[in-house]
Amino acid sequence: MSLLEVKGLRRDYGALRAVDDVSFELEAGTILGFIGPNGAGKSTTMRILATLDTPNAGQVTLDGHSLVDTPDKVRPLIGYMPDRYGTYDDVTVLEFLDFFARAYGLQGRERARRVASVMEFTGLLPLQEKLTSALSKGMKQRVALGRTLLHDPKLLILDEPADGLDPRARIELRELLRALADQGKAVLISSHILTELAEICDTCAIIEQGRLLATGKVADILAQATGTAVAELMVRLYPGEEGEAVWARAERLLLEQPRVKQVAREGEALRVRLEHEGGAAGGWVDESAARVLAALVGAGVPVCAFSHRERNLEDAFMHVTKGRVA
Known part of the structure; x- marks a missing residue:
C-alpha cells in the first residue's frame, strides 16, 4: 500500500x-x-x-x-x-x-x-x-x-x-x-x-x-498521451574529404531503417526520431539503436559519436497540457 x-x-x-x-x-x-x-x-x-x-x-x-x-x-x-x-x-x-x-x-x-x-x-x-x-x-x-x-x-x-x-x-x-x-x-x-x-x-x-x-514517468506519460512511444538518437559524423556526400548517404540510410520517422541535421550531428506503436514497454529503444548503428557502420558511414536522448519533462508537459482553458 x-x-x-x-x-x-x-x-x-x-x-x-x-x-x-x-x-x-x-x-x-x-x-x-x-x-x-x-x-x-x-x-x-x-x-x-x-x-x-x-x-x-x-x-x-x-x-x-x-x-x-x-x-x-x-x-x-x-x-x-x-x-x-x-x-x-x-x-x-x-x-x-x-x-x-x-x-x-x-x-x-x-x-x-x-x-x-x-x-x-x-x-x-x-x-x-x-x-x-x-x-x-x-x-x-x-x-x-x-x-x-x-x-x-x-x-x-x-x-x-x-x-x-x-x-x-x-x-x-x-x-x-x-x-x-x-x-x-x-x-x-x-x-x-x-x-x-x-x-x-x-x-x-x-x-x-x-x-x-x-x-507516471515521463516516457510513460508521453506514450499514454499519444499511444506511441518516442525516442531520439544523436549521431555525430566525421565527413572527412567526402563532405556533404556523407551526410546525404547517412540520412538516406537512416530513413530506410524500421521505426525511424524523421532525421534532421543539427550542426555536426543528425537527430534521429524513433517511434514505436503501442506504448513504452519493452527494450525497443535499445533494439532500434543497435540496428541503426549496425546499419551505419556496415555501410561505411564514419560515425564518431552515438547517443540516446531521453525525452524530457518539458516535452511531456507541453504535449499533455496544450494550453487548455476552462
Whole structure:
C-alpha cells in the first residue's frame, strides 16, 4: 500500500472549482513532481494535503489514517513548506529551530539532539548563531526546510522550494531532497522549473484547471498521451574529404531503417526520431539503436559519436497540457 493515497479530491470556492476529482498515490522513498501552470490547483491541493484546507469531496489517506476524518493523527507525519515561508528577524538560526522544536513537543536532550541533527543535515551548523534576517535566500530556504524536518515526518510537501535560488543553492537543494528520499521519506514537490524536477523526481503528476491530466514517468506519460512511444538518437559524423556526400548517404540510410520517422541535421550531428506503436514497454529503444548503428557502420558511414536522448519533462508537459482553458 502507498504511503499517501488521494482519491477523488475536489475543492470549490463558490462557483470556482479549484481542484476537480484529483487522484494519485505516492510511495515512501519516492519524489513526485507536481506540475502545472499558475492557477492550476497545485497549491490548493498541497494545502489540503497539509490539513490547512478542507476538501468538498474526496478522501486522502496517509499511512492508513484518513486526513479528512482524523487530521490530528496525520499532522505529526507531515512536513509542509509553503512557497513563501518567512523567518523571524530577531532570532538566530539555532533559536528559530529550537522554538519550532518546542512547538512540535520535543523536549530536553531529544530536542537538542534533533535540532543539531537537522542543522548538520542542512549545512546550517556554521550559521547557527547568525540572525535569520542576515541570511541569503538560499540559506533561508535551508532554515525553512530544517524547520519542516524537525519532527521527522514521513511525508514532505514542498511548494516551490527552489523559487528564487541561485544555481548552486538549487543544486544543493536537489541533493538534500534526494538524500531525504533515500532515507525513506515521500516527497511531493511543485516547481515551475521543469528541468529541476526532471533531475530529481521519480514520477510526476501534471495538473491543469484543477484536473489531473497525467501521472507516471515521463516516457510513460508521453506514450499514454499519444499511444506511441518516442525516442531520439544523436549521431555525430566525421565527413572527412567526402563532405556533404556523407551526410546525404547517412540520412538516406537512416530513413530506410524500421521505426525511424524523421532525421534532421543539427550542426555536426543528425537527430534521429524513433517511434514505436503501442506504448513504452519493452527494450525497443535499445533494439532500434543497435540496428541503426549496425546499419551505419556496415555501410561505411564514419560515425564518431552515438547517443540516446531521453525525452524530457518539458516535452511531456507541453504535449499533455496544450494550453487548455476552462
